[in-house]
Amino acid sequence: MKRAVLILLGISCMFTACSDWTEIRTKGSLVPGEVENYRYIVHNTNIFRRTFSWQDIASDDAYVYDETQQTDLVALGDNTKYTAYYTWSQEIYDLTESDTDFEQAYRAIYYSNVVINEVMDSEGDEEEKQEVRAEALVYRAEAHLALVNMYGKPYRAESASTDQGVPLMTEPRVEGSLPQATVSEVYDQIIDDLTEAIPYLPDLPEHTFYPSKCAAYAFLARAYLYMGDYDNAQANAESALGLQDGLENLNDYYGGDTYPDALEDREVIMAKMVSNRFRPSSASSSSSSSAAGYLVLNEDLLSLFDQENDLRYLFFTAPISDYSSRYVEGRVFRREDFYDSSRGEGRNMGPCVPEMMLIQAECLARSGDYTEAIEIINQLRSHRFLSGSSYELSASNAVEALRIVLEERRRELMCHGLRWFDQRRLENDENFPTQTVTRILGEDSYTLAPEDVNYTFQIGDYYLVIP
Numbered sequence: 001m002k003r004a005v006l007i008l009l010g011i012s013c014m015f016t017a018c019s020d021w022t023e024i025r026t027k028g029s030l031v032p033g034e035v036e037n038y039r040y041i042v043h044n045t046n047i048f049r050r051t052f053s054w055q056d057i058a059s060d061d062a063y064v065y066d067e068t069q070q071t072d073l074v075a076l077g078d079n080t081k082y083t084a085y086y087t088w089s090q091e092i093y094d095l096t097e098s099d100t101d102f103e104q105a106y107r108a109i110y111y112s113n114v115v116i117n118e119v120m121d122s123e124g125d126e127e128e129k130q131e132v133r134a135e136a137l138v139y140r141a142e143a144h145l146a147l148v149n150m151y152g153k154p155y156r157a158e159s160a161s162t163d164q165g166v167p168l169m170t171e172p173r174v175e176g177s178l179p180q181a182t183v184s185e186v187y188d189q190i191i192d193d194l195t196e197a198i199p200y201l202p203d204l205p206e207h208t209f210y211p212s213k214c215a216a217y218a219f220l221a222r223a224y225l226y227m228g229d230y231d232n233a234q235a236n237a238e239s240a241l242g243l244q245d246g247l248e249n250l251n252d253y254y255g256g257d258t259y260p261d262a263l264e265d266r267e268v269i270m271a272k273m274v275s276n277r278f279r280p281s282s283a284s285s286s287s288s289s290s291a292a293g294y295l296v297l298n299e300d301l302l303s304l305f306d307q308e309n310d311l312r313y314l315f316f317t318a319p320i321s322d323y324s325s326r327y328v329e330g331r332v333f334r335r336e337d338f339y340d341s342s343r344g345e346g347r348n349m350g351p352c353v354p355e356m357m358l359i360q361a362e363c364l365a366r367s368g369d370y371t372e373a374i375e376i377i378n379q380l381r382s383h384r385f386l387s388g389s390s391y392e393l394s395a396s397n398a399v400e401a402l403r404i405v406l407e408e409r410r411r412e413l414m415c416h417g418l419r420w421f422d423q424r425r426l427e428n429d430e431n432f433p434t435q436t437v438t439r440i441l442g443e444d445s446y447t448l449a450p451e452d453v454n455y456t457f458q459i460g461d462y463y464l465v466i467p
C-alpha cells in the first residue's frame with residue numbers, strides 16, 4: 001500500500017504564514033525583494049547547521065557494557081529515545097509524538113525551496129543570485145541525503161527504482177501531503193541539485209557552515225559511495241581534495257586539551273553539527289536521567305586502534321569512570337569536549353578532508369590500485385600517530401587493501417554519523433558483508449542481521465496517511 005507523509009502539516013506551525021517570503025523583513029534596512037534577504041536566509045546557521053545523530057547510537061560503534069547504566073537505560077523507558085534507537089526499534093515514535101530531527105530536516109528543505117524558487121526574481125546582481133540559489137541547492141541535497149539514509153531503504157541498483165525512499169519536497173509548501181519517492185528518485189534529485197549548484201559556488205566558503213564548490217563535490221562523493229558508483233565517488237572526492245586537502249596533525253594538540261573548532265579546523269569542508277549531543281556529563285550523578293548521556297564505544301571498534309600510539313584513541317576517547325563514579329565499565333568518545341559549547345557545537349557530521357581521502361582510497365582499492373590506496377591511508381595516519389612511532393601499513397593485494405581502508409575509515413570517522421550508513425551499504429559486499437550485531441540490554445537480547453528491516457528507521461505514525 002502506497003503511503004503519503006504529512007510532513008508539511010507536521011511542521012507548518014514553524015513557518016510564518018506569508019503570501020510571499022519577502023514580506024518578512026530579516027534585519028535592519030533590508031528591503032523586501034532584494035537578493036540580500038535570501039542570502040540572509042541561506043546563512044542562517046540555526047536553520048541549516050543541524051543534522052541527524054541518533055544513528056551513532058544505532059551503529060556498532062556504540063555498546064553499553066556497564067550493568068548499572070544498562071539498568072538505568074531500561075528504567076528510562078519512554079523518557080528518552082536512546083533505548084529505542086539503541087535496540088533498533090520499529091516503533092520509536094507513537095501517534096502523538098513528533099520526530100524533531102525529521103522535522104528539522106524538512107524545515108531546512110522548506111527554506112531551501114523558498115530561496116531556490118524565489119531568489120532569481122529578486123532585485124540584485126545576477127551572479128550573486130545564482131550563488132545564493134546554488135547554496136540552497138546544496139542544503140536541499142544534503143538534507144535529502146541524510147533523510148534517505150535514515151528513513152529510506154539502502155541503495156541497491158537492482159531495486160532502487162521501486163524501493164521506498166522518503167518524500168521529495170521541491171516546492172515551499174506548508175500544507176498537504178507528499179508521497180514517498182523511490183530511493184532512485186531521491187538520489188537522482190540529490191545528484192541533480194549538487195551538479196546544478198557547482199558552477200555558481202565559490203571554491204571554498206567564507207565560513208565552514210556555508211556551502212561551497214568543495215562541499216558540493218564532497219556530498220556528491222558521499223552520495224555516489226552509498227550508491228556503489230565508485231568511479232563517480234572517486235572523481236568527486238578528488239575534485240573536493242583538489243580544492244581543500246589540509247590535515248591537522250594531532251601531535252600539535254595532544255596533551256593540551258585544545259583542538260580547533262569547526263570554523264578553524266582545516267579538515268572541515270562543511271560543518272554539520274549534531275542535533276542530539278551524547279557527550280559525557282562532567283558531574284557524577286546517580287539519577288537515571290543522565291544515563292543516556294554517554295556515547296560508549298564498542299570494544300570491537302576500540303580493538304582496531306594501536307592503543308599505545310594512535311592519538312585518535314589517546315586524545316578522543318576516555319574511560320567512562322573519568323566522568324562518572326556511577327558507571328565504571330566502558331570507554332567513551334570525548335571529542336565534543338574540545339568544541340565550544342557556548343555556540344552549541346558538537347562533533348562535525350559534515351564532510352571533511354579525511355573522509356574524502358578515505359573515499360578515494362576505497363575506490364582505488366576496489367579498482368585494483370591497492371598500492372596508491374595504501375599510500376593515501378599512510379598519509380592520513382602520519383598525522384594521527386605519536387611522533388616517532390610506527391604507523392605505516394602495507395597490503396599485498398586489493399582485497400587486503402580494501403580491508404585496511406575500511407578499518408581505517410571506521411577509526412577515523414568514529415562517531416561522525418557515518419558508520420550506520422556504512423553498515424547499510426556494506427550489507428551485501430562480497431568481500432566484507434555486514435556482520436550480525438547483538439546487544440544485551442537488561443534481560444533482553446536484540447539482534448540486527450544483514451538485510452534486516454531495522455536498518456531503515458520508520459517515519460513516525462504521526463506523519464503517515466493512507467491515500
